Amino acid sequence: MARTLREWTRELISDPEFIPEHNQKGQAGQSLLDDEDFAQELHLHLQSIGEYCTTDHIVQYVARHKVLAKLNRTKTISYATAHQWMKKMGYRWQPCPRGQYVDGHERLDVVEYRKNIFLPAIQNLEPKTRKWGCDGEEEEPTENGRHMVLWFHDESTFYTHDRKMKRWVHESENAKPYAKGEGHSLMVADFVSADYGWLRSPDGNESARVLFRAGKGRDGYFDNENICSQAARAMDVLKEHYPHEDHVLVFDNATTHLKRAEGSLSASRMPKGLSEKFLVDVNVVDNTGKAVYGPDGKILRRKVPMANGKFKDGTNQLFYYPEGHEHAGKFKGMAKILEERGYQDAGKKKAQCGKKFTDCPEGPTTCCRRQMLYNEPDFKDALDEVPVISMRRFSTRSMRFMNAYRLGLNGTQAAWAAKKYRGHRTIPNDILAQFDNAHQN
Numbered sequence: 001m002a003r004t005l006r007e008w009t010r011e012l013i014s015d016p017e018f019i020p021e022h023n024q025k026g027q028a029g030q031s032l033l034d035d036e037d038f039a040q041e042l043h044l045h046l047q048s049i050g051e052y053c054t055t056d057h058i059v060q061y062v063a064r065h066k067v068l069a070k071l072n073r074t075k076t077i078s079y080a081t082a083h084q085w086m087k088k089m090g091y092r093w094q095p096c097p098r099g100q101y102v103d104g105h106e107r108l109d110v111v112e113y114r115k116n117i118f119l120p121a122i123q124n125l126e127p128k129t130r131k132w133g134c135d136g137e138e139e140e141p142t143e144n145g146r147h148m149v150l151w152f153h154d155e156s157t158f159y160t161h162d163r164k165m166k167r168w169v170h171e172s173e174n175a176k177p178y179a180k181g182e183g184h185s186l187m188v189a190d191f192v193s194a195d196y197g198w199l200r201s202p203d204g205n206e207s208a209r210v211l212f213r214a215g216k217g218r219d220g221y222f223d224n225e226n227i228c229s230q231a232a233r234a235m236d237v238l239k240e241h242y243p244h245e246d247h248v249l250v251f252d253n254a255t256t257h258l259k260r261a262e263g264s265l266s267a268s269r270m271p272k273g274l275s276e277k278f279l280v281d282v283n284v285v286d287n288t289g290k291a292v293y294g295p296d297g298k299i300l301r302r303k304v305p306m307a308n309g310k311f312k313d314g315t316n317q318l319f320y321y322p323e324g325h326e327h328a329g330k331f332k333g334m335a336k337i338l339e340e341r342g343y344q345d346a347g348k349k350k351a352q353c354g355k356k357f358t359d360c361p362e363g364p365t366t367c368c369r370r371q372m373l374y375n376e377p378d379f380k381d382a383l384d385e386v387p388v389i390s391m392r393r394f395s396t397r398s399m400r401f402m403n404a405y406r407l408g409l410n411g412t413q414a415a416w417a418a419k420k421y422r423g424h425r426t427i428p429n430d431i432l433a434q435f436d437n438a439h440q441n
Contacts, residue, residue, distance in 0.1 A: 004072070011069050019070070023366035032071055033088055043089060051096070055082035116175050119402055125150070125248065132194050147245045151191040151199060151234065154252065155222065157214070187212040187222060191234055191249065199234055200239045208234035220291050221299075223283075227251070242361055270334050272369060278331035279303035306331075311341065312377070334369040343372060 011018045033039045045061050046053040061067060063076035066185035077085075103113075128148035131139040189210040191199035199208045210230050212222050231249055238247045271278050284292040291299045309317040317340060321327040338346035343366075350368045353360045360371050404414035 009067070015066070018066075020396060020433075031085075031088070032077075033085055038071070039089070043084075046089075054416075055079050055086060058082040058085055116403060119406055122402055123406075128246070129170070130195055148244070149193050149195045149245050149247050150250055151193045151238075151247060152250045153189070153191050153230075155187055155189040158188070165308075185214055187214050188220065189226075189230060199237060201237055206237050206241070208237055220293070221290070270337075270373065271331065272335055273333040274327060274336070275331040276304075276329065277362075280306050309337070309376070334373060338369060338372055341376065346372065352411070 008018075035043070042058065042061065046057060049057055059076050059079060059082050061075075068074065068076070087227055123345070125148050127146065129150060130147060133139045187210075189212065193199070200206065208230055210222075210226065212226070214221055234249060235247075269280075280303065281301045282304055284302050286292055294300050296317050306319055308319055311317050317337070319332055319337060321328075321332065333338075334351065335347045335349075346369055349366075349372070352370045353368045360367050366372050
């Protein structure tokens, strides 16, 4: 005891803020982590390092002079002890857990679409949809009238060499050669709903599922034509076998689902003035409608004139000068197209506000020629040729996410809230305060 007092005295002289703590040695079943204050300090230390903390960091932390003195030790712990501490604190050596994809969740155009188009549209449909509890039973009856069924579309790709990366290996096993790479792929695309599961006829003989062997020399690549064909098959099944309900097909925001018709109107690459070279690229297809690939494995492309526009009265507007004109066959340019639509000051406008189309200021639609054309009715209608609605994979979980977004949460916060309130369809109104408290503690 006298030796301990001398050590404490020297520590207090060198560090006035030193608080002596006594750890009795030799007591069976006790661990330094039983000290809640020390365990909390170690937790905070590992959190400050980040997601790639290791037993090395624990050993080095305990080796600090102040920590050794606080624990009444003369040397740090062993790696075996650090390994046990990691387990006791809840860490496990395993593949990193993956949550939802959040790429682009908070991009301005995505947030704008989510807040002003997608969420209000789904909210208007919700009263007509069935509500499901975590036990799979219907929670509450819907309003009188026809039911609305939401069908979510998604794709999954499976590979020949898919395998579990971790398993119990006997000590007598030797390393075995294995194939390099993932192998051939098989993509499965289908529709799923909370009401019926996979989109099938009642007898299971008709389906909208697509099995697609992606790659050069196989089925090619799953593009907009495949999406439209699958949607048509789905609508045929629904019309034939589920006519007593209304159905909505919900697709995600992938580029294949956003594609316009070949040669349709687009202001994104139009030149501002007269051009004899302006044409749009389209895929080369064979007699069956499938894309044709070149020797390099890429889809062959060809150039065609852009489709004509329409004036407000519905009559066609030629974008290329007709035969007999001094500029026959040449593209008129954005300025001339806008002048023919009544914008006499179009020639004084910039072609585009900045390097990117998204650099335009919010609100005004006449800041530049590209923005003016983009907001013309016939240009806007080109987007409706393929229906585009953001998807959510599962019905109840998607409702939680949508409710979280309505309450003002961003993508990361919505994922946290959806996990915390698993089994609930809605999120409490004070969720933002709960999120702040959880991440302060």
